[in-house]
Amino acid sequence: MTQRVQTVWEDVEFVVGYKTYVELIRPYLTHQKIVATGMRQEIDRCREAIRLASEGHKVAVISSGDAGVYGMAGILIECLEQEGLLNMPLEIIPGITAATAAASLLGAPLMHDFAVISLSDLLTPWEVIEKRIRLAAEGDFIITVYNPKSQGRTKHIETLREIVLQHRPPQTPVGLVREALRGNESSVEITNLEEFTKLPIDMLTTVIIGNSQTRIIGKYMVTPRGYVL
């Protein structure tokens, strides 16, 4: 939680969010009322938040990580547009997104150019995702993977591994972080491109695949920026 969130928190009357994320924030609630909805009800959440704000209430719509990275910020603005309420006061407060939270627990894998790719094909055709993986691998970007695997979608991460292996050696370091800085204990594993899909991976895991320069240094995964020591 950033200082900016702490500053506005006292004024918030309603917290609107996915029920799992509302649980994460529960220890910080004082007088705020909760509006929690289930998974995939993003649009309902926005409409309810806008309705409450239209009545004059101060409303916080929450995301995990950063609301601006695969989070609620975009759909909220789209809903405001649809309802003709684009002039409604809105502040988007950035948070620590999973890529940088995970990186901080792994060491320093994101010291160089990187790509962020979600493997969720609910809203994006798989062909688009696959093309991006191929180009990011070819460009030697460090690759940060969001939503790597769900119960109904287990093959995509294997396909990603095969594509990246066409461009990088099997020993390329790969970091896996589960529940990065979410309050619970995070689990952190450093492995390699050959092996990483043998380890447990789920929707709460962030996967960071090193580039050609990434090294394992002691317990850390580091992509050197290029300084000569």
Next chain:
Amino acid sequence: MTQRVQTVWEDVEFVVGYKTYVELIRPYLTHQKIVATGMRQEIDRCREAIRLASEGHKVAVISSGDAGVYGMAGILIECLEQEGLLNMPLEIIPGITAATAAASLLGAPLMHDFAVISLSDLLTPWEVIEKRIRLAAEGDFIITVYNPKSQGRTKHIETLREIVLQHRPPQTPVGLVREALRGNESSVEITNLEEFTKLPIDMLTTVIIGNSQTRIIGKYMVTPRGYVL
């Protein structure tokens, strides 16, 4: 500043950093002593921090944004390795990196897959950077540009514009944010791929180039995630 920084701040005895960043943090100093060095003295800074920590002091090495994104985290671990001190206690605390800070001021441009590319060729050959720009443009990644321009390096951002124009229409939204959430007033401009290099851009500017779906919605720049409203 995140809650985690606030928690450890009281224990910090020395703050080591680039002098410009030390100035940004000066309002938060209480008892902490400052070790400020000039630009490009990253290695000296790390060695001094390690020396102080070896003497038993609690030392904070600071970066702007997130120390894990083109920041001090990597070189610090490399210095620890060189000095045989990898077991020294080290906590890397993530911050809000310029990409997501800028995004929050523009609206919601990073709702979909994105690439982060630095145009600084001090430590990276320009050919590598150019290749990454081309592949990111081809992959329809939203492109976030760090270090877009310095006094001695003004052409790279023009080259980037020309490459991206081969893959995206001139009207593609582009956001420019100067001093994103640094404490001073940030300047925010939303323009397009055709025009953006006519606006003032310097080393403190973050440039976000939309993908094929990015739209300007009122005063916001938004990349829809794909929800059907």
